[in-house]
Amino acid sequence: MDLHLKGISKHYPGVAALDGVDLDIASGELVALLGPSGSGKTTLLRVIAGLLHPDAGTLHFGETDATSMRLRQRNVGFVFQQYALFRHMTVAENIAFGLRSRPRSQRPPKVEIAKRVEELLALIQLPELGTRYPDQLSGGQKQRVALARALAIKPNVLLLDEPFGALDTKVRVELRRWLRRLHERTGQTTLFVTHDQEEALELADRVVVMRDGGIEQVASVEDIHRAPASPFVFEFIGRANRIEGQVHDGVFRMAGQSLALPMEGDYTGAAILMTRPHELAIVNEGDGFAAKVVDLFRRADRITVELECAGQPRTMELDLGDAQQAQVPRVGDVVRVRPMRAAVYPDAR
Numbered sequence: 001m002d003l004h005l006k007g008i009s010k011h012y013p014g015v016a017a018l019d020g021v022d023l024d025i026a027s028g029e030l031v032a033l034l035g036p037s038g039s040g041k042t043t044l045l046r047v048i049a050g051l052l053h054p055d056a057g058t059l060h061f062g063e064t065d066a067t068s069m070r071l072r073q074r075n076v077g078f079v080f081q082q083y084a085l086f087r088h089m090t091v092a093e094n095i096a097f098g099l100r101s102r103p104r105s106q107r108p109p110k111v112e113i114a115k116r117v118e119e120l121l122a123l124i125q126l127p128e129l130g131t132r133y134p135d136q137l138s139g140g141q142k143q144r145v146a147l148a149r150a151l152a153i154k155p156n157v158l159l160l161d162e163p164f165g166a167l168d169t170k171v172r173v174e175l176r177r178w179l180r181r182l183h184e185r186t187g188q189t190t191l192f193v194t195h196d197q198e199e200a201l202e203l204a205d206r207v208v209v210m211r212d213g214g215i216e217q218v219a220s221v222e223d224i225h226r227a228p229a230s231p232f233v234f235e236f237i238g239r240a241n242r243i244e245g246q247v248h249d250g251v252f253r254m255a256g257q258s259l260a261l262p263m264e265g266d267y268t269g270a271a272i273l274m275t276r277p278h279e280l281a282i283v284n285e286g287d288g289f290a291a292k293v294v295d296l297f298r299r300a301d302r303i304t305v306e307l308e309c310a311g312q313p314r315t316m317e318l319d320l321g322d323a324q325q326a327q328v329p330r331v332g333d334v335v336r337v338r339p340m341r342a343a344v345y346p347d348a349r
């Protein structure tokens with residue numbers, strides 16, 4: 001089902017956990033809520049679930065105003081980071097729980113519940129494990145059962161709050177791929193909270209980047225990569241260098257340095273140039289700026305050069321690819337550097 005949030009706010013003393021959030025989610029979408037700790041992701045999920053009441057704003061499931069609906073009426077599926085299975089119930093009983101605990105008039109007959117449990121056990125690829133107890137499962141299996149339990153009620157929306165956060169990296173990567181395939185089969189509208197940009201970008205159709213209770217950008221995975229809306233998004237989705245300067249007459253210049261990059265648009269004033277470490281290159285001549293090598297990090301697939309540049313508050317990182325490894329500079333060298341690709345933003349400070 002499609003979901004529409006308008007002007008959702010939730011304030012606590014001294015903090016706006018959510019500050020006028022507008023968001024539309026189409027039926028069948030898998031959307032990731034991505035943002036640093038404290039940006040409001042969990043609060044937003046809890047408001048949609050009906051676990052928290054917003055101070056302001058409206059929430060619609062399709063055409064239906066759900067703003068003051070209770071949790072049970074909303075028919076949402078919820079999976080948290082912590083395994084929330086009932087330990088005294090078998091896997092099958094856990095999955096059936098949401099259906100069995102419905103009021104008698106809405107409860108499906110026993111055979112139908114049993115059939116649904118079978119289907120879900122097959123869907124989560126654990127067909128043989130219905131009679132086990134949660135303590136007899138691995139962490140990854142428990143989270144798959146938690147997902148099946150959330151799906152059993154055929155929810156309007158599935159809400160996942162860092163569901164793989166407690167698992168080790170290998171299982172986590174496996175499970176997110178599995179979830180992507182599961183989503184392709186079920187077409188279940190899903191909202192997924194994570195602070196891990198790799199997870200969000202691999203899993204989601206669209207990504208919502210949150211910051212301080214607001215939405216910084218909503219875009220497809222491709223567009224978030226291609227055109228991050230702000231330096232914050234640029235830095236949040238990957239390694240980044242930040243260069244401070246000025247834009248005048250369509251040219252970005254660094255204070256005291258010779259870098260002059262032609263820019264689009266008619267902005268004039270303080271600006272921030274963002275560039276990725278693999279987009280910075282050491283050049284012998286032409287436009288560029290002088291930087292001193294302060295450190296070198298050797299990794300399996302690249303060498304990263306840490307650079308200090310006069311007038312810049314932060315050091316920068318430059319990745320040398322295979323082709324450039326014959327000319328690795330030494331610590332203390334002064335090199336000439338140029339961004340081959342960059343994004344320039346007005347400096348809003």
Ligand SMILES: Nc1ncnc2c1ncn2[C@@H]1O[C@H](COP(=O)(O)OP(=O)(O)OP(=O)(O)O)[C@@H](O)[C@H]1O
Binds near residue numbers: 016037041043
């Ligand atoms: N019950 C509460 N009382 C007071 N402040 C709260 C409460 N719940 C959340 N907050 C504050 O609201 C802000 C948003 O919190 P929220 O848990 O939604 O962030 P988050 O993005 O999910 O973070 P994390 O990734 O760490 O879970 C934070 O500043 C948090 O401290």
